[in-house]
Amino acid sequence: MTILSTRNLVAGYEPGLPIVRGASVEVAAGEIVVVLGPNGAGKSSLIKAIAGLVPISSGTVTLSGQDITALPAHRKIREGLAFVPQTENVFPRMSVEENLRLALGIFRDRDVAQGLAETYALFPDLARQARLLAGSLSGGQRQMLAAARALIVKPRVLMLDEPSAGLSPKFVEQVFARLQEVRETGVSILLVEQNARAALAIGDRAYVLVEGREAHEGPARSLWDDPVIAELYLGKRKDAS
Amino acid sequence: MSLQFLLDGAISGSMIGLGAIGITLTYSILRFSNFAHGDLMAWGAYAALVAVGAIGGLLGGIAPIGPLSFGLPLILATLVAMAIASAIALALDWMLFARLRAKGQAIIVVMASFGASMALRNLLEFFFTSSPVYYSNALQIAKPLGFGIRITPDQIALLAMTFALVTVMHLYLTRSQRGREMRAYAQDPALARVVGIDVRAVIRATWLVGAALAAAAGVMVGVLVQVRPLMGLDLLLPMFAAAILGGIGSVPGAVLAGLVIGLSEAAAVQFIGAEWRAGVSFVILMAVLLIRPTGLFGVTER
Numbered sequence: 001m002t003i004l005s006t007r008n009l010v011a012g013y014e015p016g017l018p019i020v021r022g023a024s025v026e027v028a029a030g031e032i033v034v035v036l037g038p039n040g041a042g043k044s045s046l047i048k049a050i051a052g053l054v055p056i057s058s059g060t061v062t063l064s065g066q067d068i069t070a071l072p073a074h075r076k077i078r079e080g081l082a083f084v085p086q087t088e089n090v091f092p093r094m095s096v097e098e099n100l101r102l103a104l105g106i107f108r109d110r111d112v113a114q115g116l117a118e119t120y121a122l123f124p125d126l127a128r129q130a131r132l133l134a135g136s137l138s139g140g141q142r143q144m145l146a147a148a149r150a151l152i153v154k155p156r157v158l159m160l161d162e163p164s165a166g167l168s169p170k171f172v173e174q175v176f177a178r179l180q181e182v183r184e185t186g187v188s189i190l191l192v193e194q195n196a197r198a199a200l201a202i203g204d205r206a207y208v209l210v211e212g213r214e215a216h217e218g219p220a221r222s223l224w225d226d227p228v229i230a231e232l233y234l235g236k237r238k239d240a241s
Numbered sequence: 242m243s244l245q246f247l248l249d250g251a252i253s254g255s256m257i258g259l260g261a262i263g264i265t266l267t268y269s270i271l272r273f274s275n276f277a278h279g280d281l282m283a284w285g286a287y288a289a290l291v292a293v294g295a296i297g298g299l300l301g302g303i304a305p306i307g308p309l310s311f312g313l314p315l316i317l318a319t320l321v322a323m324a325i326a327s328a329i330a331l332a333l334d335w336m337l338f339a340r341l342r343a344k345g346q347a348i349i350v351v352m353a354s355f356g357a358s359m360a361l362r363n364l365l366e367f368f369f370t371s372s373p374v375y376y377s378n379a380l381q382i383a384k385p386l387g388f389g390i391r392i393t394p395d396q397i398a399l400l401a402m403t404f405a406l407v408t409v410m411h412l413y414l415t416r417s418q419r420g421r422e423m424r425a426y427a428q429d430p431a432l433a434r435v436v437g438i439d440v441r442a443v444i445r446a447t448w449l450v451g452a453a454l455a456a457a458a459g460v461m462v463g464v465l466v467q468v469r470p471l472m473g474l475d476l477l478l479p480m481f482a483a484a485i486l487g488g489i490g491s492v493p494g495a496v497l498a499g500l501v502i503g504l505s506e507a508a509a510v511q512f513i514g515a516e517w518r519a520g521v522s523f524v525i526l527m528a529v530l531l532i533r534p535t536g537l538f539g540v541t542e543r
Contacts, residue, residue, distance in 0.1 A: 051435065052434070053431065053434070053435070072434075073434040073435060074433075074434045074437045074438055074439050075437075076437075077435075077436065077437035078437060083435050085431075085432065085435060088429060088431075088432060089435075090432075091424075091425050091428045091429060091432065092428065093424075093428055094421070094424065094425065094428070098421060101421065102418070102421045102422065102425055102436065102438075103436045103437070105418035105421065105422075106418075106436065106437040108418075149436065153437075
């Protein structure tokens, strides 16, 4: 069952200068979908347009059968669509716990104490750092906090913009292992990544975005094994498979 | 030498600090210097003046509380004044600032606030003339505190009220959801939208809180000094100096810096001469901008 989809999405910051040019992608329930592509292909703009941060000029975004194309960014989280930006994704001058409380507090009917307890059980590191300012965390810890902040509201779909950017290989492994655990809890994931190898290792399906629209689509494994796609778009050399 | 200037400075400093809270919030959240803030203060003072007359007329003469110069009517009138000042701020935002903000140039909004300031002030002069008025003609007997310092009952009450308002404000910003949203929006507007914060609600809360505190400060100045159309404008520079010295966005910083400026002004009057009072804020403002632009509690903008 499709939970999130875009149809012929055209979006960009300047009118008449679209960065996303007719992209159609789909995420099924419980699926991890990866969006890959060369620099400037519009991967990041696609995910931001879905999140409501880049103006959409035509096409539609559908979440659980409901058209959310025109919904303002701050309302999308209420519909169950969470987004983790690539950088500056925590409030640096608030403590770890305040970051989490702020996110959960958007939902007036949720039990804050219970939400925090569940999140700390999932992310024990954050429990230890609850009182620290988010700005004092390392890059990897910030990514964990940003993901925890998105997950604390129990979204149906989690979108992440390059969670591996700037992280050491060890942390990349940890973050991606976490994403697999998250999927086990029934959350669908849409992931934009430069690190094709790590992303395809956990992804179910993948799209290769070229010049603002999807050029290839298929099971994650087969894209990685396709020598032409791998060499052209994923930065994999023939001899290094 | 009398140490009275310390008390005088602390009292005018707490009024400055209370007013600076609104300035520091609008600056950090709406990202512009609101030069009309002082006039919201004056409008608050006049709104309370009208309300106190109306309440007194409705309820009949009510005696002041204990040794104070004012009673329940002025306390109720202050609440009315806070509501009216908030309504004026929201109306100004809807008519003027929101439309200009949408065009994206902060300097235009700042210029508009100059215009709004003049219009608000001239309206007050039109309705109430520019002669000063008072909430009460009662004379207050100052009690000696020792070290040559004397304090009136009104001054004690208003210092306590300032302390209470600042404490409530601090708790609101640090413990309530809306307060957290305001701080989050000031830190990163784009991320605020991502986590689901309704920007319009945050902006409304900013005006409500800032204008209500300005009105409260206006009434206090009215009680301790007098009510004049220019009362807000006269405090504008000290309030801006306090907001900047305290570090933009910091409520405790604004209050502490208000006290520093009030005390410095009083010290200047005591040791240099009364004509230097107005220069103090300017000197402090320049010194902060040159030496430590982030202020006492500020942080470097990314």
